[in-house]
Amino acid sequence: MRVILAGGGTAGHINPAIAIAQYIKKVDKKAEILFAGTPNGMEATLVKKAGFAFTPIEVMGFSRSFAPKEMAHNVNALVKVLRSKSRAKAIIKEFKPDIVIGTGGYVSGPIVLAATKMKIKTAIHEQNAFPGVTTRVLAKKVDIVFSAVEEAKEHLEVKNRFEVVGNPVRESVIMKTKSEARQELNLDDRMCILSFGGSLGADTINKIGADIIEWHYKQGLVNHIHGYGRLGKEKFPELLKEHHIDLNVTRDVKVSEYIDNMDTCLAAADLVICRAGAITISEIEATGKAAILVPSPNVTANHQFHNAMVLKKKNACILLEEKDYSKEKIIAIVKDLYNNRSKLTEISRNSASLAIFDTTKRIYDSILTII
Missing domain, CATH: 3.40.50.2000 (Glycogen Phosphorylase B;)
Incomplete structure (x- = not known):
C-alpha cells in the first residue's frame, strides 16, 4: 500500500x-x-x-x-x-x-x-x-x-x-490506571482536580485554577494539578498573590508551566477543567473523566463550543462559556461535584460511553x- x-x-x-x-x-x-x-x-x-x-x-x-x-x-x-x-x-x-x-x-x-x-x-x-x-x-x-x-x-x-x-488516542493515555498514576504522582485517594490551558496557557483557565485553589488549599480538601502554560509564566504567580495563596503551606497543589506527563495526570484525576479541543476531549472520554469544559472563543467558527456541546447533550460534561464565568460560579460548580460524588460518577460514566x-x-x- x-x-x-x-x-x-x-x-x-x-x-x-x-x-x-x-x-x-x-x-x-x-x-x-x-x-x-x-x-x-x-x-x-x-x-x-x-x-x-x-x-x-x-x-x-x-x-x-x-x-x-x-x-x-x-x-x-x-x-x-x-x-x-x-x-x-x-x-x-x-x-x-x-x-x-x-x-x-x-x-x-x-x-x-x-x-x-x-x-x-x-x-x-x-x-x-x-x-x-x-x-x-x-x-x-x-x-x-x-x-x-x-x-x-x-x-x-x-x-x-x-x-x-x-x-486517535495515545496508547499511553489508555493504558495507565488510576492507582498506578496516583502512586507515581505520590497522591492519596482524595478527589483530584486537573486543570490546564494547553502548552501556551489560557488566561481564563488560569483564573479558574487560582479561584479553585483558593477555595480548597487551606482545608486540604483535594489534590490539585495545574498547568499554567507559557503565557502564564509571569501572570499566574501574580494571580496566586492576588488570591492570597501561599503554596509553601500545602503539598496538595502541584503547579507547573507545562504538564509533560499528561497521560499520568489524566489517569489520576477525578475532575478535569480545560479547553474543548477535539483531541483533548477524546482523551477525556478514553479515560472516562468528568470535565468542566471552557471552550476557547478565539478559534475558527467557535468549533470548541460545538465539541463541548456534543458531550453536554449527553450529560458527559459541564459546559462553562467564558462569557458566563465568574469566581462564584466556578466554585459553586466544583463544590457541588465535591459534595455530590454520584453526580461526578454519572458524568464520568457518560463520558466513558462516548469513547472510541x-x-x-x-x-x-x-x-x-x-x-
Whole structure:
C-alpha cells in the first residue's frame, strides 16, 4: 500500500495523521508512506520526529480582514495556492499513491483535490464537531469522510461515504490506571482536580485554577494539578498573590508551566477543567473523566463550543462559556461535584460511553475496501 497523508497547522491535525501512519506500518510492514505539509509548519518537525518521509508544499490561509497588511497577506496566499496546484500534482505523479488522506488544515486541500482530479482514491478525517473550511470543500469530492462524531455530518455535503471513527488516542493515555498514576504522582485517594490551558496557557483557565485553589488549599480538601502554560509564566504567580495563596503551606497543589506527563495526570484525576479541543476531549472520554469544559472563543467558527456541546447533550460534561464565568460560579460548580460524588460518577460514566478506542483500525479497514 502506498499512502500520502496531508495535514498541518496544528497538532490536532498532525497527530491524527501520524497515528494513522503508525497503524498502517504496524499491520503492513511493506507500506510506503509520505507526508505532505508546509516546510515551516509544526508538521515538518513532528513528522520527521516520528520517522516518516516528508515532502514540502507551500500553502497558507486567507485573512478576512481588509486592512492593507492583511490584503498583502492575501495576495501572497493566492500566489501560493496557485503554485500549490502544480506542486500537489507533481508530488502525486512521483509517489504514485494508492490513496491520499487529508487530516485537516489548509495544506490538505491542494493534495486531496489534485488526487480527486487524478482519479486516485481519497479520504479525509475531521476531528471537530464543526468541520473546518477545508473539510467542507473536500467532503463533496472524496471517497470517504471519516469523522470523530456524528454531529459533524450536519454541516457537510457528503458525496460518498461518511463514517464515525473517533479521534486517535495515545496508547499511553489508555493504558495507565488510576492507582498506578496516583502512586507515581505520590497522591492519596482524595478527589483530584486537573486543570490546564494547553502548552501556551489560557488566561481564563488560569483564573479558574487560582479561584479553585483558593477555595480548597487551606482545608486540604483535594489534590490539585495545574498547568499554567507559557503565557502564564509571569501572570499566574501574580494571580496566586492576588488570591492570597501561599503554596509553601500545602503539598496538595502541584503547579507547573507545562504538564509533560499528561497521560499520568489524566489517569489520576477525578475532575478535569480545560479547553474543548477535539483531541483533548477524546482523551477525556478514553479515560472516562468528568470535565468542566471552557471552550476557547478565539478559534475558527467557535468549533470548541460545538465539541463541548456534543458531550453536554449527553450529560458527559459541564459546559462553562467564558462569557458566563465568574469566581462564584466556578466554585459553586466544583463544590457541588465535591459534595455530590454520584453526580461526578454519572458524568464520568457518560463520558466513558462516548469513547472510541480503535480509530486507526477503523480507518485502515475502511480504506482497504476502496483500494
